[in-house]
Amino acid sequence: MTAPILKVNGLKKAYGAIQAVGGVSFEVMPGEIFGVIGPNGSGKTTLFNSMLGQITPDEGSIELNGKDVSKCGPLELNRRGVGRTFQTLQVFGKMTVRDNLIVAAQEHKGTMLSRMFAPSDSGLGDRADALIKRFRIEHVAHLKAGTLSYGQQKLVDIAMAFMSEPDLVLLDEPCAGVNPSLVGGISTLLKDLNQNPHSGKKSSFVVIEHNMDFVMDLCHRIMVMVEGQVMAVGTPAEIRANKQVLDAYLGA
Amino acid sequence: MSKKQILFGLAFGAVVLCLPPFLKNYGVYMFTTWLIYVIATMGLNLTVGYAGQKSLGHAAFFGIGAYTVAILMKAGFSWWLGLPAAIALCFVLGVVLGFPALRVQTIYLAFATLGFNTAVWLVMRNEEWLTGGTFGLNGIARPEIFGYSLKDGLPYYYFVLAIAAIAMGLMWGLLRSPWGKAFQALRDNPIRAESLGIDTRNYTLLSFAIGAAYAGIAGVLFASLVDFIEPAPFAVGASIMMYLMVVVGGSGYFLGPLIGALVGMVVPDWIRDVFPILSNWYLPLFGGTVVLMMIWLPDGLMSLPDRIRAKRESKLASAKRADAKSEMAAVMGEQK
């Protein structure tokens, strides 16, 4: 039995009287694309923020590759191999697209001191070019990221998360605000990145999304959250057939 | 680099290298002062322009550099010991000043640095036993290189030029290295930066420390240039002027400090020379220029080429669109 890459155990977080997350447990296996869906207020964001080190859970643990990371902040998590995308665009507007990608992984090479003497692209030029090619943004690679269209910036945003070749990527509503014609492209890209990771190591994703078609098409397994609890976990087919989920969330 | 840039660089190099021997003492002094402030402003440009921090206390480090070398020389130590001592002290204090930056944001940070400057200035003004108080310290000699004295204006100018060139070269190297991108990431989006493994804490502290060290170097050179130092050039007003110099030159542009220091330091004196009537009015004019510049060219003078290019590109783009539109219309017309 292969060990899960991510193991969340009995996670609890309350804000005052509101129990945002009330005992959530699940596992993500290496190479898996794991979706998290649920209505607004179901605790997805709080769960995500805990996994990203942005908030500390009241109870429970988060294990990455068997090691407890519940108390790690975003910096430490990235060092341990967790990448993330943001719901709202967070690219470095004044740098070129290519530089955005390079800076996204440069801190993983060498030490602070050695980086002072390293070449400008930290030896990441090829990797960046490969990702640029995959994401089909060659024609804008040398433009300042802030001048791109929303959709293009979104692609850069996602690409940045993959530059450091993380074991686990957390995607926070990757389709938010994206033109419907681009959604299919993102899905294809993510599937490709998952099955053919640049580094050769298995890459697992956890995706929060509201776009049901996207989630059902992309994910291997899906977890449904309602009111801070896990209502169901299963394959897309199982979830679609789950009566409880249909009643509570998916509708007829 | 484009042909235009290379030509410009060569012309600039020629002026800087070959003009001073033909100038009077005062002209050489002006060039030297300009270079000194270029070094100081370069440091601030790193902290504020590239790393996005707020620092309205830069002149404090300028002063600490100056006083360090002055005090050490009064105690009998060589200038060549004073320089590294000043750099080290400023670096350490820069790290200290960086700590508030980790706790407070933007305008509060600006106020904290103001407070720091005021505190340092108060010590300079009041602690007569150390700094000579308002009477200052005098007799700050210029160094010797391998027995060759730099006492005179012209040799000292070339010495300062060499140091400035080295300082600029080091800064260029630093900004080209991964550090440069890390600083800019810190400036543009610290939260994203953290999530990508960029240690924003370290880079914040370093941006203050390196900026301070540069001000320290400038301060040491300044002390030897003017021979007599007192607290006034290191007060909050001077910090604000330095900040304005960075902004006017172009915050985050490598060559910005060259222009900023020129406009802030050299032009006022030159105006006083050439148009004595205006001498009292230089400051109000400068202030007015700053205000107008903020409204019309908020990214500073070095952003002008970019601005012109962007305008030209958008004109081309809309022309292209207009062409495409009329082509479409023609095609549609034909199809009818």
Next chain:
Amino acid sequence: MTDFLQLVFSGFATGSIYALAALGFTLLWQAAGTINFAQGEFVMLPAFMMLALLSYGAPLPVAFALTALISTVVLGWAFKKSVVDPLFKYGMMQIVVASIGLSIVMKNAMRAGYSAEAHPFPSLFSDSLFNVAGVTISTGDVGTLVCALLVVFATQAFLAKTVTGRAMQAVAQNTESAAVLGINVPKMIFYTFAINAVLACVAAILVTPVYLAKFDMGDSLGTKAFFAAIIGGFNNSRGALLGGLIVGVSENLAAAYISPAYKDAVALVVFMVVILFRPQGLLGKREERKV
């Protein structure tokens, strides 16, 4: 003990003037996101305006009223229209820099164009001193304190109790919601600038008799106003009052008990401590860092 009380009381008086400047400063920040580094000069200019009007024979109250009117237009409306509005979209630091530029212009234009010397200014209050339980208090101090407090409380009452005032508060707390509720946001912001201009005039008429009118009188006042605003709480109007009083009193006590040279240092130390450990100020609310 009486010395101490005297120092405290006159500290209150000076502090209340700082509170006026700090209040305007805080209001501009809250309602218009403007940090006005020229606040000190906003006090200096009305001082000279009044002097000019007085020299034409106008009685003090008339001079004051006229100056208040002119200030509202120049330091209120013109400042907002020409400097703050165009820069608002670029962010805070551009406004800060522009206001720094403005302060340099005002200060040095006054010096070059009018006079570099200190000018006396008539006081609203008589010179007399009187004795309360062994403590000597000057009428000037009492008068200043009372006036300043009246104005501060009047301003706060206006903000809290009138419709316009509450609309201004709404704009300060949440500009977008205020707009959606039908509040004329630009007008409310203009009122904020106008109030700031008037507060500066009041500060001018109270502080200039003591410290004389000089082109650089704004330096120290402006700095103390920031310190006061930060110490009290940058996003709280009552904070400006508390901050001002703290600065005024601590200055006096420091000058007397530590040394006149370090008079400014005590306020500075309090300011630094507040900035580092409680940046929202004594009465302020923590501002959340927006992701």
